[in-house]
Structure formats: structure tokens, C-alpha cells
Amino acid sequence: MSKPWRLFEDREALAQALAEHLAQRLRDDIAGRGEASLALSGGSTPKPMFQALAQQSLNWEQVSLTLVDERWVDRDHPDSNECLLRENLHRGPAAAARLVGLKTPHARASEGEGEAEARIANLPRPFSAVVLGMGGDGHTASWFPQAANLPRLLDQNGSALVAATEPVTAPHARMTLTLPAVLNSSEIILHITGDDKKAVLGEAIARGFPVAAVLRQSSTPLSIWWAP
Numbered sequence: 001m002s003k004p005w006r007l008f009e010d011r012e013a014l015a016q017a018l019a020e021h022l023a024q025r026l027r028d029d030i031a032g033r034g035e036a037s038l039a040l041s042g043g044s045t046p047k048p049m050f051q052a053l054a055q056q057s058l059n060w061e062q063v064s065l066t067l068v069d070e071r072w073v074d075r076d077h078p079d080s081n082e083c084l085l086r087e088n089l090h091r092g093p094a095a096a097a098r099l100v101g102l103k104t105p106h107a108r109a110s111e112g113e114g115e116a117e118a119r120i121a122n123l124p125r126p127f128s129a130v131v132l133g134m135g136g137d138g139h140t141a142s143w144f145p146q147a148a149n150l151p152r153l154l155d156q157n158g159s160a161l162v163a164a165t166e167p168v169t170a171p172h173a174r175m176t177l178t179l180p181a182v183l184n185s186s187e188i189i190l191h192i193t194g195d196d197k198k199a200v201l202g203e204a205i206a207r208g209f210p211v212a213a214v215l216r217q218s219s220t221p222l223s224i225w226w227a228p
């Protein structure tokens with residue numbers, strides 16, 4: 001159950017190393033199966049990594065990018081994960097990648113589930129990699145503690161790739177990949193920074209935080225990439 005850690009001196013070094021690692025993963029999949037796909041998290045942590053990944057030289061037109069989760073706001077809203085990805089990764093040569101968001105035109109996230117499911121079902125899978133973040137409350141993706149449908153999101157035998165959810169502890173309704181969708185990847189990277197998150201992760205299994213769902217499983221390789 002113990003997972004390997006990659007420790008870095010600072011966040012810049014972490015961002016650069018992770019971008020190079022992901023780019024190589026994409027190149028390998030492009031060479032091996034002619035296409036590659038990444039599911040990426042939003043929030044505040046990944047911005048420098050997105051900027052470093054955008055600088056990587058690869059055949060971006062053979063790459064599909066999607067989000068692990070999305071806040072139910074307009075695509076140009078400052079809280080939109082897709083907006084973060086478009087502004088920091090999907091630019092320059094990397095703009096040739098196919099960007100598949102989770103936000104649909106529906107007023108409610110629950111109404112957009114069918115369309116978002118079809119979008120993810122059409123992506124090359126298994127994903128080349130899934131990059132997860134983690135909040136200070138132990139959520140990852142949009143699997144929030146106390147969310148009414150958390151058991152459904154974490155049902156390893158469920159058939160849904162995505163689901164809408166209403167966090168109790170954070171703003172905005174969400175659309176999120178489910179646990180089975182996240183596990184359908186060549187690898188999972190948990191990308192976190194700061195001593196506070198390191199401590200939260202250390203307690204995750206004992207305290208039953210949602211992130212424990214990916215720490216407990218052994219079907220998909222997972223590594224933890226951290227800097228102070």
C-alpha cells in the first residue's frame with residue numbers, strides 16, 4: 001500500500017521534472033499507439049507545471065487533454081479549471097492538442113452528466129497519465145468529504161466515468177471523473193506542495209479522507225510528487 005515519493009527542493013524543480021516526465025509518457029504513447037491522453041487537475045498547484053509542459057517538444061496534435069474535475073462555472077470564469085488549462089498549457093504549439101472539457105452548456109452539473117460522459121468515453125484510454133491534486137481537507141478530483149454521492153464517486157465497480165457532485169466544504173457544483181475512470185490510466189501522479197498537504201496525506205488512510213481511495217488501490221501505479 002505504500003506509494004513511492006518523488007521529493008524536490010522547490011516547486012519550480014518539481015514543475016519542470018513533472019512536465020518532462022509527462023511529455024516522455026506522451027511521446028511513448030504516441031510512438032506505441034499513435035495517440036496519447038492526459039487527465040489533469042485544476043486548482044492552484046498545477047499552474048507552473050502546465051507552463052513547463054507547454055514548452056515541451058512533442059506531436060501535440062496526437063494528444064488529447066481533459067480535466068480530472070471541473071467547477072460548474074463559465075469556461076472563462078477565474079475558478080474554471082478549463083480556463084487555467086487553456087491559459088497556461090493549451091497555447092503555442094500545445095494548442096494543437098485536442099482539449100476536451102467537462103463543462104457543458106447545461107445550467108446544472110447533474111444535467112450535463114450524459115454529455116460529459118460521452119466526451120470522456122471518446123478519449124483515448126487508458127489515459128497516458130492522470131495527474132491528481134489534493135486539498136487540505138483530503139479531497140482529490142472533486143471527491144469531497146461529506147458529499148452526499150461520495151460512495152457513488154468512489155465505487156470501484158461503478159460503470160460511470162463521470163458524475164456531478166455538490167461539495168459541502170467548497171464552492172461550486174462539480175463534474176468529476178469517478179474512481180474507475182481515474183484508475184483507467186497507465187499511471188497516476190499525485191502532485192502536491194507544502195508541509196501541510198504532506199501531513200494531510202500522511203493521515204489520509206487513518207482518517208478515511210477521499211484521497212485514500214487511490215492510495216489503497218494497487219491496480220494502477222501511483223507516485224507522489226512533492227515540494228515544500
Ligand SMILES: O=C1O[C@H](COP(=O)(O)O)[C@@H](O)[C@H](O)[C@H]1O
Binds near residue numbers: 041044132133140141
Ligand atoms: O478544487 C480543486 O481542488 C484540488 C486541489 O487544489 P489546490 O488549489 O489545493 O491545488 C484540485 O486538485 C482540483 O482539481 C480542484 O478542482
